[in-house]
Amino acid sequence: MSGRALLMWDEAVTKYDFGAGHPMDPVRLALTMGLVRAYGLDRAVDVVAGKPAGESTLRLVHREDYVAAVRSASANPRDADQAYGLGTMDDPAFAGMHEVSATIAGQSVGAAEAVWRGEAPHAVNFAGGLHHAMPGSASGFCIYNDASLAIARLLELGAERVAYVDVDVHHGDGVQAAFWDDPRVLTISLHEHPRMLFPGTGWPEETGGPGAGEGSAVNVALPAGTGDEGWLRAFHAVVPELLADFRPQVLVTQHGADTHFEDPLAHLAVSLDAQRLVQEACHSLAHEYVDGGRWVALGGGGYAVVDVVPRSWTHLVGIAAHAPVDPESVIPSSWRDEVYARTRQLGPGRMTDGRTPAWRPWEDGYDPADRLDQAVLATRRAVFPLRGLLA
Template identity: 75%
Template sequence: MTGGAQVMWDEAVTGYNFGPEHPMDPIRLALTMRLVEQFGLDRTAKVVAAKEAGASTLRLVHHAEYIDAVRRASESPESADGSYGLGTADDPAFAGMHEASALIAGQSVGAAEALWRGDVLHAVNFAGGLHHAMPGTAAGFCIYNDASLAIARLLELGAERVAYVDVDVHHGDGVQATFWDDPRVLTVSLHEHPRLLFPGTGWPEETGGPGAEGTAVNVALPPGTADEGWLRALHGVVPELLDSFRPTVLVTQHGADTHIEDPLAHLAVTVDAQRAAASSLHDWAHEYAAGRWLALGGGGYAVVDVVPRSWTHLVAIAAGTPIDPETDVPEEWRQLVYARTRASAPRRMTDGRRPAWRDWHEQGYDPANALDQAVLATRRAAFPAHGILP
């Protein structure tokens, strides 16, 4: 294992574009990479482009007839009629959809392969994290599930156990569904309560299929959860599970849509807490997975104020050169943002918060607190299968 970090990037991933009215604006990817470059992170981490995922790789997760349907919709977008989830308001068909989706998947699979070969300890594909795509349908802005494909490739290569931790505001339903019956894969998702937010799944009682009980873990957070509660939930669930499961590789999804400014959800997290979560997950990769860490992007629809800063922090942490939150955002990047979007960019890499949280074991459980109720519900549902006391 040589150490170091790798950032997966090909400018063509910005071709994953559902159109000007769609919230998943690919400019968030371009602006993130430009900010990564402004901080010199493209010199401290190796920037690598992988090829599109081919048919045999896509079939590790996706049904052949679904891949064929994506190809047809990609060639003739006007023919997509909602079948296989294609041509809907969430997933409108566009020319080149298959190629752009397969390219993003290829970056995540390529990152997984680099980790397994020992080329690097950490790899980041912030264009990835498309966690809603199911084996046979598109869903939630996601065509191919690159996270599931990366995990499937790791298993194919010989990984004995893979842990997946998803901190997007939406439930990581596609990854959970793919590995529901597979005891080799632990999926942990922290998300806004499914009663209030797409996709309507991710209840604490969803814990895995026969023979894989306890390998699906869901924390359903109350709306309005802010930094302290969000980090309390993360620390109150994840490290004990990783300690028990002992993954060969840790895969994480860092959707930035938990942010208070995100237009599609109802949590109140800051960039500072997102940075703290990324730092903890990095540390847990070293503590529980011999340092092997694949970090993916995900949702995030405050495309100027939030996403680029959050994922640049993620890249910096993976590269071993974390950015002080008080650091000024480079003026050249701010000018680029204005030229591209006519929006004013943030001035610092912080939202001005210093996140702290009460430790689950040291501070105790408050039965009147909705956040604590959510964490306890998850622990009671999933922990006994791991031999851990709730």
């Protein structure tokens, strides 16, 4: 193992473009890589372009008829079959859709392979984290579910325990569905309450398939308006104890930046500074509970494409590289010039929102009148006893 993290990057991923006006603007990927370079982080990691996922790899999760439908829509977007979720408002078909989606999937699969084989302790694919795609349909801006494919590849290589932690504001429904009955995979999702937000799933009572799958799915449904203190309290009240019990051989995490208070598609109020603390926590948990610290970190949602996403995921790359970016640092003017040239917007000036997040540990006591505490307790009561843990 070289000791250097991998950053999976191929300029082709910026072709994942649903068209003008769609929230999933690929400029967020270009600007993130630009900020990574501006801070010199591309010299602190090994930058690698993985191979696009081939048919046999895609079939680890996705149905043959669905892959064929994506290929067809990619060649003839006007003929996209909406029965497969293609050609819809959320997932418009576009030329080359299959190729770029397979490229993104291949980056995450390549990251998982490298970490499993000991070629690197950590790997980041911030273009990935497309967690809504189902085995037989596109959903929520996601064509191929690269997170599920990475996990399935790890299982194929012999992994017996893989943990998936998803802190996107939306429920990680596609990954949960892919491994609903599989006790080898523990899926944990912290997200805005399904009453308030797409995809309408992720209730605490969703705990895995009957029999062997029971207790393999964990969902924390956060009240709208949850800010730094509550978000961090919920994370630390659930995730570390479960990972300590499960002892995964690989930790896969999804870091959608759409929990941020500036994000236009959701209703949480989390700062960049709290996002960075959760990234640091995932890194620490990998070193504490995973052999060799094997950690695959993915991007995900995030629609404040200038002010939030590039800063959040640049922090993620720095943390994985063991070269964290100083939150108080002034962002290089070269990157702000790039922002203006690409978007005609002014970029942020520092790598912080100016917050110093703190949270009250769960062990300090439960407040029955607090909606956040009610949500955490609902999750613990639903799933912890199934795993032999105290709620």
